[in-house]
Amino acid sequence: MIPGPLEPPIFAHSIAGHQGVDLPAAGVPRVEPAVLLPGVALRSAPPLLPRVAESQVVRHYTRLSHLNHCVDTGFYPLGSCTMKYNPKLDDEVAALPGFAEMHPYQPEADTQGILQLMHELEKGLLAVTGMHRASLQPAAGAQGELTGILMIKAYHRDHSGSERDQVIVPDSAHGTNLASATMAGYHVVELPSSPRGLVDLEALRAHLSERTAAIMLTNPNTLGLFEEDILEISRLVHDAGALCYYDGANLNAIMGKARPGDMGMDVVHVNLHKTFSTPHGGGGPGAGPVAVTDRLEPYLPAPLVTRDPDGTYRLDRDRPSSIGRVKAFHGNVGVLVRAYSYLLRMGSGGLTQASEDAVLNANYLRTRLHGLFPVPYDGPCMHEFVLSASEHGAGAARDIGKRILDFGMHAPTVYFPLIVHEALMIEPTETEDIATLDRFVEVMTRIDTEFRSDPDVVRTAPHTTPVRRPDEAHAAREPVLRWSPEARPRESR
Amino acid sequence: MPYTVHSDQDRRRLLDSIGASSAVDLFAQIPRILLDAAVLGLPPGLSEQETRDRTDALAAADRVPGPASFLGAGLYRHFVPAAVRSLAARSEFATAYTPYQPEVSQGTLEHIFEFQTCMCELTGMDLSNASLYDGASALAEGAFMALRSTHRDAVAVSAGVHPEAREVLRTYASGPQIAIHSLALHDATGRTGGLDGCPADVGAVLVQQPNYLGVIEDLAPLADAAHAIGALLVVSVNPSSLGLLETPGALGADIAVGDAQVFGCSPSFGGPTVGFLACRTAYMRQIPGRLVSQTVDEDGRLCYTLTLQAREQHIRREKATSNICSNQALSALAATIHLALLGPAGLAQRADICLQRAHHLQARLCALPGVQPFVTGPFFNEFSLLLPCSAAGFRTAMRDRGVDPGVPLEHLFADTHPGLGPGRAGLAGRPPGAGRCLLTAVTELNPPEALDAYVAAASEVLAAGPEVAP
Structure with a gap:
């Protein structure tokens, strides 16, 4: 008999006759649905939803919540995800009825706030x-990317650049960059990084052509390194008639220190759930506003919010060159409200301090750890850095990540970026104190020791988590994607 | 400084440890010209109390819809039980991210598994993903997925699909240059007429159930017609209606998409909501977004994990089925909890309340002089009225009497524009008479007294004649 899950799915709690809510009476004379809807196919069997008391x-x-690790329970150094503290104030503000209960089709007189x-x-x-x-419409970073690349495509169409069919992406880029460029109908050209982990200017020159529509850059890049040649990069790209897309995933490193617009970027998306501290929600919702230079403004998704000279706010829908909506409403x-509240609290000084402390914390961890695990592209980093566990053997990054879980911390991002073998990408953020950082160093030191003294304890980790390693191959071979009374895997694996 | 933790002494200690003399050293890689230019120019930060005062004042400048608000048109006001908000707000769910480490993410993985199950049960499909951004982008993803499955590059979309969703589809389609053909609505009934005139090379037929005029489509013949030309039927369904209506799956749809906002999500000016995409097993490997599977751990205990990740951008990169990474997991949790509280009986009961009240109100309004149905097709909780005056003017006069009677059809088109790319013609067209058409939605949040108030105010407004309602 296979032991059941720690907490059986809600469906397994179902008891005939139970219900978690009561509803008001309709309060109008009832007519049978079949009479109201002649000829309409009505539901023949009720859905198998649980019947459970409140x-x-x-x-x-x-x-179920007790089975999760989260920012509010412990360190979460998941690189590129900026798992910083999410202020409680912002949740309270977003729940105000004047924001949470508003309908998008209310007249503008109702929605001035x-x-x-x-x-x-x-x-x-x-x-x-x-x-x-900027457009606030995109729901996440990846949707912001698609929006930005479609704007670039529209721009080229209007400026005799329709034959441009390539987007250049460094080999250290997030997977979303390549997927977004493809969804926008472009061919992706991968740019090899220089030995220092930066954009290789010679390689860039060689790849730029009259077929190049854009380059997509993350700066600082996924190795946590600032592209020192960024001004030369944007000049080369613009000279080739192409545009620069800036992936704002790592914006938390540079607030008040460098601005994508000053770098020569034409389009920028901002992940509000990273830099602006809105909760990640176990996967979302996030928000991915897209900001542009004046020459791309006509292509932004409509409507935009504008302020009239008399101080009233309205939706500007009259944008004939817009690429169109990427999202309804x-x-x-609700995420935008949280980010706004965060912005009010922080101001210029707070944002700048946040970036300074994020970079300070990352460099502290890097200098404490690079003696144990090599940093392939070593040197001062920005808000994150990438260790390599390749000296500890194949699978070491995965195993170290799992072993970290035993100490009440989340694992770093593993096996990314792809250009580092056995990569562990570590982003501590500014909201962690020295004691937490030191504890992480202790844990990493201990794991390094364990590799020599008791490698099995690492190779078979985690040991203290709610469940042990799931059989992912089994899941991929015989996926069970929904509950049913019989949905239990066979005993043999 | 808010939300940062270090004291100045802490910072000194860290800098010493690194071997830096000041924070300036940390940013030495950044060219001087960029550092000098990076002046934010934002106001100084506010205390928590001041921030709350500012945001309270903004919220107070908004007029919150009440029982006499009959707005819908793709986003519906429903009662959200307290337990939904309380549970979905828990830190353990809200401040975690994508469950990349399943050993410490079983809470998130299991609730996604439950969400997938609920969406399958509601739609009559075999499998569902872990959520997409919203119903509109889910429709576009559903179209792309159908085209990958059929190896075609054109879609047919019903004119009954919400104008904003059609616009999102067009935006998404403008990248890969997918051709979009429009399927007209039958003038009298407001139902999708069929595939007459549609090229036989479309890979997907897209319809909405109920459509944006509120009309319940006859899905089975559309499924047959789509299949006859080798296309898949993609149905964007309001899942709230599925406590009453037959499932898209049972009526022959291949892919069901939609927005589960109607369960557990406050309107929030349009988002976050929760898109979903469910389909038949045959298309499993073409599905976009996260999937959670049951499996067993090393001790043989049942547990959950992300699966079939080779479809996704972080593995497959430019060959992924979609670029989606972050989704709407927390909104999906709220929807799942709400569905768990409703159960099958509550879901059916809620749908019945909406149906009964909507039909009751519609009958009373259509008894007023000069008011008639805009189209005659069957409806669930939303209906379209043809007024003897402009819908916008009627709304203004009604609002003066404390009733927001619905969304003028013109408003939906004002919020969309002709857009770019192939297939733009015919997509943004208003139906004839749209200026006098009003869409009215009724839910359990509109009590019988509000229906009475609506009828009373409407009689008054219409009796006053066109000078009151121009």
Whole structure:
């Protein structure tokens, strides 16, 4: 008999006749649906939803919550994800009825508060990025990328660049960059990094051509290194008639220190769930506003929020060159509200301090750890750095990540970026104190020792987590993607 | 400084450890010209109390919809039980990220597994992903997925699909230059007429259930017609209606998408909501986004993990089925909890309340002089009225009487624009008479007294004549 999950799925708690809510009476004379809807196919069998009392629903999800590691329980150095503290204030603000209960089709006279908030958030994002205008519509970073690349495509179409069919992406890039360029109908050209882990200017010159539509850059890049030649890069790209896309995933390193607009970037997306501290939600929702220079402004998704001379806010829909919407309504507004509240709290000084401390913490960890695990592209880093565990054998990055879990911490990002073997990508963020950083160093030191004294304890980790390593091959071979009374795997594996 | 933790002494200690003399050293890689230019120019940070005062003032400048608000048009106001908000707000769910480390993410993985199950059960499909951004982008992803499965590059979209969703589809399609053909609605019924005139090389037929005029489509013949030309039927369904209506799966759809906002999500000016995509097993490897599978751990205990990740961007990069990374997991959790509280009986009961109240109100309004249905097809919780005056003027006069009677059809088109790319013609077209058409949605949040208030105010407004309602 296979032991059941630690907390059985909600469906397994179902008891005939139980229900978690009661509803008001319709309060109007009832007519049979078949009479109201002649000829319409009505549901023949009810869905197999659980029948559970409210108290049991509460217990189930509370127990499930206890099986998660999260920022509020411990260190979460997941590189490139900026798992910083998420202020409670922001959740409270987003829940205000004046924001949370608003319907997108209310007349603008009803929605002046939320429109003003969106307008001021846009201005704040423009200040941080050094850009001209922004759309708050994209729901996440990847949707921001698609939006930005489609704007670049529209720009080239209007400037006799329709034959440009390539997007250049460094080999250290996030997978979303390549996938977004492909979704926008471009061919991806991968650019090999220099021996120092930066954009190789010679390689860039060789790859740029009249077929190049854009380059997509993350700066600092996924190795945590600032592209020192960024001004030369953007000049070369522009000289070739192409545009520069800036992936803002790592913006947390440079607020008040460098602005993508000043770097010569034409389009920037900002991950509000990273840099602006909104909760990651176990995978989302995030928000990925896209900011552009003045020459790309006409292509932004419509509508934009504008302020009229009399001080009223309205939705500007009259944007004939817009690429069109990427999302219904106005974006993940509940996330935008949280980011706005964060921005108010921080101001210029707070944002700059956040970036300084994020970089300080990363460099502290790097200098404490690079004696144990090589940093292939070593030297001062920005907000994150990448260790290699290749000296500890194949699979070491995975195993170290798993062993870290035993100490109440989350693993770093593993096996990314792809250009580092056995990569461990570590981003501590600015909201961790010295004691936490030191504890992480202790854990990494201990694991390094264990590789020599008791490698099995690392190779078979984790040992203290709610479950041990899941059989992922089994899941991929015979996926069970939904609950059913019989959905239990066979005993033999 | 808010939210940072170090004291100045802490910073000194860290700098000493690194061997840096000041924070300036940490940014030495950044060219001087960039450092000098990076002046943010934002106001100084506020205390928590001041921030709260500012945001309270903004929220107070908004007018919150009440029981007499009948707005819908793709985003519906429903009652969210307290337990949903309380549980979905838990830190353990909210401040975690994508469950890359399953050993410490079973809470998230299991609730996604439950969400996938709920979406399958609602739609009559075999499998569902872990969520997409919203219903509109889910429709575009569903179209792309159908084209990958059929190896074709054109879609047919019903004019009954919400104008904003059609616009999102067009934006997404402008990249790979996918051709979009429009399927007209039958003038009288408001139902999708069929595939007449549609090229036989489309790989996907896209319809919405109920459509944006509120009309319940007859899905089975559309499925047959799509399959007859080798295309897949993609249905964007309001899952709230599936407590009453037959599932898209049972009626022959191949892919069901939509927005589960109707469960557990406050309107929040349009987002975050929660897109979903469910399909038949045959298309499993073409599905975009995360998937959670049950499996066993090393001790043989049942548990959950992300699976079939070779479809996804972080593994497959430019060959991924989609670029999606972050999704709407927390909103999906809220939807799952709400569905767990409703259960099958609550879901059916809620759908019945919406149906009964909507039909009751529609009948009373259509008894007023000069008011008639805009189209005659069957409807669930939303209906379109043809008024004897401009819908926008009617709305203004009604709002003066404390009732927001619905969304003028013109408003939906004002928020969209002709857009770019192939297939732009015909997609943004308003139906004839749209200026006098109003879309009215009714849910359990509109009590019988609000229906009475609607009818009373409407009689008054219409009796006053066109000078009140121009």
